[in-house]
Amino acid sequence: MRFFVDKAEEKALNYVRTYTKHTIYTHVAFIRLSEATEIREKTRAELSSYFRQILEDPKSLVFYFANKDVLVFSEKMTNHHVFKILRHFGLHSPVERNFYKLPQNGECVEELVSRYIEKSKGGAALQVGKISHISKRDRFMGVEISSNLHTVIDKLRQSRKDNVVLVIDDDPFATNLINCAVGKTHTVIQAHDALDGFKKYAKYAPDIIFLDINMPSVSGFDFLTKIFQLDPQAYVVIISGDTNAANQQRAAHSGAKGFIAKPFSPDDLFRFINQSQRECA
Structure with missing residues (x-):
């Protein structure tokens, strides 16, 4: 697993834009880790070690944004992993997790990652325990x-x-x-x-x-x-x-x-x- 900290937002976008290797199906998960009360006490090394252990996927990429939010690319991330992350950090906000095929869906993923970066900068912040009213996730087929x-x-x-x-x-x-x-x-x-x-x-x-x-x-x-x-x-x-x-x-x-x-x-x-x-x- 690779854990990116410095200029993580820029590196996440570059990864999507430049991916031209073999076809993969990957989960893209955005976790509002900044909402966890204990996150300020965690070191980068501790977070890297935790995600390496929880994801159990050596090919995973974890981008740790400046405001402490996290973006994960993982071929093996499942509902079980999401629940453990929420429980570990005491989070109540739903994790945004989408499933894509790369590089075919590269433009779609790039748009998604750009939206996540804006959220991490406060452009569309999620409230604890609530779904963003700016995100597309607040509606399902018009409901x-x-x-x-x-x-x-x-x-x-x-x-x-x-x-x-x-x-x-x-x-x-x-x-x-x-x-x-x-x-x-x-x-x-x-x-x-x-x-x-x-x-x-x-x-x-x-x-x-x-x-x-x-x-x-x-x-x-x-x-x-x-x-x-x-x-x-x-x-x-x-x-x-x-x-x-x-x-x-x-x-x-x-x-x-x-x-x-x-x-x-x-x-x-x-x-x-x-x-x-x-x-x-």
Whole structure:
């Protein structure tokens, strides 16, 4: 892992602009570390050592901005890593994490990094526990996102006794099949596109999501990225008939807990449902 401090903002932009090596899929994560109360006491060496240990990816690049915010490029960063970072530094603000292909998406990533740099300079600062109203993250397909959504979801999960399964798939046969398989022991909520899925996610705070990849308007992968930005503890399993290696790899890199191929059996579903209950216990 490489840890950049001096002129980190400039180096981050140069990295994106000049990347011409082999194709990679990388996570780009912006962490408002400046909001952590204990960050002033941390030395550069301590932070470098922590990120090296937590990311477990020798190819990761960590850019430590002048105001103490951090920008991370990592091929292996997952939802689990994000949650550990938030917990370690006592942060409540959602981490912005996006998934890109380089160098093909270089211009898009450059624009994103430029926006993060402006935020670190105070141009669009996030408030603790809130989502920036300047960032595009405050809306999803035209639906405004509540600033305390993460807190609301946590309270919903803690207050109820039943287990909720959310199925997001535009194929009614698949959603009905899952409902028949697990509906006797779990509450099953069905959604037939990403927008409907997002609304029901915010309303029901499911313990596990079974998510299709190929859906109209917004793909399952785009939905996955959005959910993890808002709720790092989300437990998502991809379920799809498009089982090529690239999709399975992207699902794993995006933080999905697993990949179930269609057609599937009830045992496939319960394997992940039981696993999610053990992890959340």
